[in-house]
Amino acid sequence: MEKLKVEHSSELEDLACYGFDASGLSGMPALVAWPKSADEVSQVLKYAYEKDMVIVPRGAGTGMTAGAVPPEGAVILSTEKLNRILEVDPDNLNAVVEPGVINGEFQRVLAGRGYFYPPDPASLEFCTLGGNVAENAGGPRALKYGVTRDYVMQLEAVLPDGRMITTGVKTHKGVVGYDLTRLLVGSEGTLAVVTKIRLRFLPMPEDVTTLLAFFGDVEAAGRAVSEIIASGILPRTLEFMDRECIKAVEKFKPTGLPTMIEALLLIELDGYPEVIRKEAEQVLGICRNWRAKCEVAADEEARVRLWESRRAISPALYNISPTKINEDIVVPRSRLAEMLAALKRLSKDSGIPIVNFGHAGDGNIHVNIMADKRDKEKFKMGQEIVGEMFKRVLELGGTISGEHGVGLTKAEYIGMEIGEAELGLMRNIKKVFDPKGLLNPGKIFK
């Protein structure tokens, strides 16, 4: 075996760059390894296993729950240099990529050949496909097209002791043995380090239409969402912004949205032009029935303009409060209005603004509790709101995370959603893969 190729970073500031993610938390690693092949990943893990060193796999660090934040003294295993698209197979509509490939880059390569990879997390220009697999990433198009899990056919991965495994099949179907592939998807880098991913892709839809609907009350917007889905139409996106969110965006970057409305839906339909036209009319009919004012993008330029407000949300919220508590709850679609009402009450009672947007079709709300970390008392109140909110989410039949995962930041809440027997199974599965507990310890389970 050739000599272990690990580049050392001795400068503290360089190391610090590998210690944080989008959660706002951070830790200082002892070392960063940038393997360039699966074999090198295996060597790094084997070495660490023998020396009982903690390993934290890391994509681009865009995670929201500190999944890639290392405990003090850990080795960061960065997938940055595992960034090749190894195969694009148009006959079987799948591709093999290394985990460090950027989601947006993969989408562009496919688009250039007339194909389409649906999962589109907001961070798609930065986040890696390996990170997407670890977190089972979604995005606005998940309503129609599902999440990362639905596109992963096969994984090559390295176990904590350095042994390589391959899971899943190259084919459309396969039922031989337990589904290790879907066990690894969403396991937040705690079971194995993924080194190759075979992803399904689709032919590019022929056309897209974008609609905007403004609602006078949140309840009406929620009812419209349910009615659209129940009618048999599956928009590719059905995004939601509440009044506070619209106000924040208009303050940051005025795009002419009416700020006196209570809710906005951004709806996108794709497919054959004649179908889109028909569906768009039905969707407009439903929204107008719920007293919404609607706008249709006449061309690509108008489409981009309609998306501007959606894309401005993150910087706009940052502008209001550089740090905030950001959660990604999900409730059954039909309970969306109730959940939003509960959030409004929590905001009113605490005096802390709560800004909501998200994927209404999925019942997935990005809740932003605008409590600045620097204001200790307010931040503590914000954290109390989180607990209250999760309680309500679970009462409504929801889940505390639709996209971000548990990581460190939600580990203390996992027991609210998952029972002791189920957590016991998960912990024991973790032990099957990682008996020494060296791979990304402390994540998911406290």
Add this chain to the structure above:
Amino acid sequence: MEKLKVEHSSELEDLACYGFDASGLSGMPALVAWPKSADEVSQVLKYAYEKDMVIVPRGAGTGMTAGAVPPEGAVILSTEKLNRILEVDPDNLNAVVEPGVINGEFQRVLAGRGYFYPPDPASLEFCTLGGNVAENAGGPRALKYGVTRDYVMQLEAVLPDGRMITTGVKTHKGVVGYDLTRLLVGSEGTLAVVTKIRLRFLPMPEDVTTLLAFFGDVEAAGRAVSEIIASGILPRTLEFMDRECIKAVEKFKPTGLPTMIEALLLIELDGYPEVIRKEAEQVLGICRNWRAKCEVAADEEARVRLWESRRAISPALYNISPTKINEDIVVPRSRLAEMLAALKRLSKDSGIPIVNFGHAGDGNIHVNIMADKRDKEKFKMGQEIVGEMFKRVLELGGTISGEHGVGLTKAEYIGMEIGEAELGLMRNIKKVFDPKGLLNPGKIFK
């Protein structure tokens, strides 16, 4: 806790009814339990756990790989009396069922309300939804709509020691903890006994069109399949029959199929009428380009007639040989023609007829090696063909089972497809759920 309600079956012939499945193998159970609630399932399992008794969960016994065949002296846990549809939620497009509900019955209940449950294994009039979950059942519509795994949102299940667990979420998305739901789907009743299933369903498509295409050579049929999919059209079914299969069907029940052709594709498109018309023209164009003769069903009656030959396959093959070796291999769609050529060679070399049909769009072929069990020598040759065939399947990047699972009949071959490290993980996962090895032992792993 109330007294354990288990009905005993003392008559041997009654017991024998619970000892076989569609694989042709059988075993004699010691006892059959028919629990009527999840709580009773838990009591049965707890009792068996304490007494170290082997339990084999059983749906309708339509499995093809002996997954429900008991080892001598086991207790059969039948889900027959857990047969209620507990909830149908049109707002969130999902339903909760008990495992003993018949697939076809569930489909009819939904159809009556304008909804649609895609997974449609050939045995749908008999097989249970619990069995479908255990085997991750597919069916002709899997090409467009996926398999059982893609519809299971949540499971309630009982662990071998009697503890109840709930996995998954009621929502469209959820990423909290490991994906126990998909670990249970396809685990062939070896990890836990499912007692409730929350299944996603869809609005009924507006219309369906059925086409039949006759090809002069298998290669051309294979190329047409790839081209249809690559064109962006996703038929809901794309079924295949080879010459031997067509001949068998015509002999059994003449429907006027031309028996001199080499392959037949039965193609079904669903969706909006205007889209189906457009897609049907494209599909016909592609097939004719590969020199196929085509037929379009003009109305519902003609549709039913076109399906008659497909539905007649099983009785027709039974007519030729009451016992046969039945496998369900899958290869990447683009390798279909190569696989069929390999099967032709195997048949020619051995002198044993091999009849093929299946889900061409998925690359999933049902291979019927017509070796009667009563002819010992021929049957042994047939089994040798299986090994050769699996070897070729794996060389082509395929899998040895797309729908039937491993059970007992493929357990000896699992090592050809799955490596030692991966099998080790699976065996240890089995131990996490079933440390005493009492639940359906000997299945999947030898």
